[in-house]
Amino acid sequence: SLRTLASARGLLLGGAISGELFNADNPDEAATINREYNAVVAENAMKMRAIANSPDPDNYLFATADAMVASAQKNGQTVRGHTLIWHDSAPAWVYEIQEKTAMRAAMTQYITTVVKHFGNRINIWDVVNEAISDGPGNPLRNNNPFAVAGPDFIALAFRMAHAANPAARLCYNDYSVEGLNGKSNAMYALVKGLLADGVPIHGVGFQSHLDTNFSVRDSGMQANLQRFRDLGLDVQLTEVDVQMVGSGSEKEKLARQAQVYGELLSTCLAVKCSAFMMWGVSDLTSWRAGGKPLIFDGDYVKKPAYGALIKVL
Numbered sequence: 318s319l320r321t322l323a324s325a326r327g328l329l330l331g332g333a334i335s336g337e338l339f340n341a342d343n344p345d346e347a348a349t350i351n352r353e354y355n356a357v358v359a360e361n362a363m364k365m366r367a368i369a370n371s372p373d374p375d376n377y378l379f380a381t382a383d384a385m386v387a388s389a390q391k392n393g394q395t396v397r398g399h400t401l402i403w404h405d406s407a408p409a410w411v412y413e414i415q416e417k418t419a420m421r422a423a424m425t426q427y428i429t430t431v432v433k434h435f436g437n438r439i440n441i442w443d444v445v446n447e448a449i450s451d452g453p454g455n456p457l458r459n460n461n462p463f464a465v466a467g468p469d470f471i472a473l474a475f476r477m478a479h480a481a482n483p484a485a486r487l488c489y490n491d492y493s494v495e496g497l498n499g500k501s502n503a504m505y506a507l508v509k510g511l512l513a514d515g516v517p518i519h520g521v522g523f524q525s526h527l528d529t530n531f532s533v534r535d536s537g538m539q540a541n542l543q544r545f546r547d548l549g550l551d552v553q554l555t556e557v558d559v560q561m562v563g564s565g566s567e568k569e570k571l572a573r574q575a576q577v578y579g580e581l582l583s584t585c586l587a588v589k590c591s592a593f594m595m596w597g598v599s600d601l602t603s604w605r606a607g608g609k610p611l612i613f614d615g616d617y618v619k620k621p622a623y624g625a626l627i628k629v630l
């Protein structure tokens with residue numbers, strides 16, 4: 318299995334699991350996860366909107382996330398925590414906070430409560446997700462409610478997470494940063510600045526939501542990942558999926574998808590990455606099911622991309 322080979326190399330390899338499905342007890346989904354993955358991440362259950370519909374920490378909802386963590390522990394899987402501070406998952410009450418001190422207090426309370434709740438059951442966290450915009454120059458997003466806390470809101474989040482669990486590896490996570498480009502340059506400058514300020518950041522997550530037009534070589538992905546490694550950071554591919562696009566037969570597209578998956582994993586290993594996580598399990602349950610982006614098809618049958626990963630491992 319993938320997990321046996323990955324574990325032998327000290328690599329976390331796994332994917333996102335959906336609480337809804339998990340609770341509905343989809344036997345194929347659960348069997349595949351436990352046979353193939355040595356690491357899991359909650360697709361949605363640990364996001365702020367899932368946990369904190371109200372600002373009151375006494376009303377935080379941990380049941381789904383706790384069930385996933387219990388299952389992971391039973392099955393010998395490491396859990397990646399995803400994600401503490403993400404504009405796209407902020408509940409309505411966060412948007413009502415307009416004052417800096419109040420926002421700092423809210424972030425501190427949320428991060429501290431959640432990170433302490435999981436304690437040493439979760440020792441890798443995506444602390445801040447997708448803070449960089451896609452616009453010209455790639456400044457930080459201007460639609461981020463947490464920015465009310467001040468220009469150092471990212472540093473604040475890492476410091477609070479570190480105080481709540483000093484043993485955890487803390488990551489910044491984003492998309493469209495896989496190759497050498499304006500956005501990855503902005504992310505490089507961001508994390509370099511955090512390190513210079515003594516902020517406890519230990520890793521960078523490269524989401525890797527890609528399609529079959531992506532060229533690992535032409536994008537400069539290895540050089541890009543390596544420059545983050547050279548800062549002393551963990552490098553993790555955190556949400557890999559490769560949609561099948563373009564012309565050609567189904568067979569050709571599957572072959573091209575397998576090639577991209579294989580190159581992503583070998584590039585990850587070439588820079589001594591610590592995790593290769595896919596965003597789901599099968600093409601049945603993927604958030605982008607239309608693009609058939611995963612390594613198991615809708616019937617949980619292994620696709621050529623599965624074989625490509627095995628070959629690299």
Ligand code: XIL
Pocket residue numbers: 360361446524556604
């Ligand atoms: C997505 C989930 O897959 C969807 O089910 C949900 O509706 C929205 O979020 N980047 C991330 C992930 O960091 O959390 C997102 O997950 C996909 C993009």
